[in-house]
Amino acid sequence: MPMNPELLANPKAERVRHVAELANAKARRRAGRFLVEGPQSVREAVACCPDAVRDLYVQADDAANAAELANGAHTAALTRSRIVETALGAGVYVHQATPEVLSRISSNAQGIAAVVDVEELSANGDAVSWPDDIDDTDDVADTDGTDGADNMNATMIAAFWQVRDPGNAGTVIRSADAAGCAAVVFVDDCVDVFNPKVVRSTAGSLFHVPVLSMGTEEFFAWTLSHDCPVIAADVYGTAESRPQSLPDFLRGGSRNAAAKAVLFGNEARGLPEEILVQAQHIVSIPIYGKAESLNLATSAAVMLFSMAMSSHIGTM
Template sequence: MLSGETLANPRSDRVKAVARLSGRPARLRAGRFLVEGPQSVREALRFRAADVVQLYVTEAAAQRYAEIVAAALAADVPVTPVTEAVLAAMAGDDATVNPQGLLAVCGLVDVPLDEVLAARPRLVAVLAQVRDPGNAGTVIRAADAAGADAVLLTDASVDVHNPKCVRSTAGSLFHLPVVTGVPLPDAVAALKAADLAVLAADGAGRTDLDDLLDEAETARTTGAPALLRGPVAWVFGNEAWGLPPADRALADQVVRVPVHGHAESLNLGTAATVCLYASARAHR
């Protein structure tokens, strides 16, 4: 059961300060971002409780998601009861957003690339010029599902703390390290120096993903070398125009996902999932 005074004024300074975190300038100044909804809040408390600064919850949500409130209190996260109107104001002007009675404020989750590479990752997803927050969140979720060790968003990609991106990860944002703000050439150089092969996923690729999978399957029984069986970083570009030639040139190989039917192409999330799972299978 919640205690303390319920925050009820949607126009209060405190509510406005939380709502401003929907915008990147406010996030950068405060070093905090919004996490909305039971799934994402639950995972934040489960995996990154030390980064959760505050939990706001309606009375109905406190009863329905009592285990989330209990987890917050157990982690010494302040829990503030709010009205539905206040929670809606905190979530911003997007009428499609439904936080389902729960909203948390968290510290930014990005980590340094050096820290990721020191752990000797075997599978990394790199997002280059991925501007759509929904696409970025979907790739993070796919990387998590495939068992990737980290995700890197270049300086030309969307802010991973964008509310739509956070929602699209469905909690995966808190499951694996995320690096942000590194220029692609610097990222590729660091990944190669850490002995990861860098593969650019693009429809213009000369290498067919099926051929790499065949090579890996043969190597499983013969012991021959195979690219996918080693540490790999996959680079994914913008859904609309893919990877420009200069970005493709940075990779060790440019790999295309075969299209066997009449579809013009795959969307970014699907292509990324196929590539990441190909590496995951080869690593088994």
């Protein structure tokens, strides 16, 4: 029974309260579920991970007026009704609700929200495709670099140690997705990936790329077991190992490794020495002007895209 025939009209109903509470870390842990707000994120959840979507809540008028709306007069409502259509097709349980109920669920819902199962979505290391897993031994050069990681010879992992700011965490997941990373790893004590602000900031990328959580030791053991060198992104390096400039790294042979993991540090403190000494490379972004540094989100975007573009050029 994928479409609930009953209209949710009571903002104080127990179901509505339970959904709204998922903004809260404790409630998420207890329920094993998290909240996805707004059309872009909900659309990607429904399109990419329908099996993980437990319930979808949508403003009632949309489904009723879908035909009338198809004239394109109400873009936002039309977008929602299309998501509902996809969701119903995938067997997702859809609830129509009043605007008041949607507002109570989340002030960021823009008329649509979904509840997603953490376990169903949560990836473990097995979710990542490594170069040695790839059966395709076709040697013909593939000149179409547009449709994602399958076309890359190299597997790139984006890893973040102790990232704490939800907005940053979401933005770096989005950048890692866009740069074609095979996975994102949150290393050590990071912000909860299912925090609503993280989910919103990924703009749907949370449903495109596996996001793993690991301890520091586990991360280094995991990368080692896959012959995947770790490249620490760091401005200072250690006394023994000064950072290599990103353009020098990109011109060197190391960029051609079949797999690589780029590890970024905490927003304020970067990477500590005990982490840096375990990395195979330390690479810094050159500062050509007078700015002291770049923030985490900017550094990650520049570093990941430079490596991705360099790797794709290399394969052409």
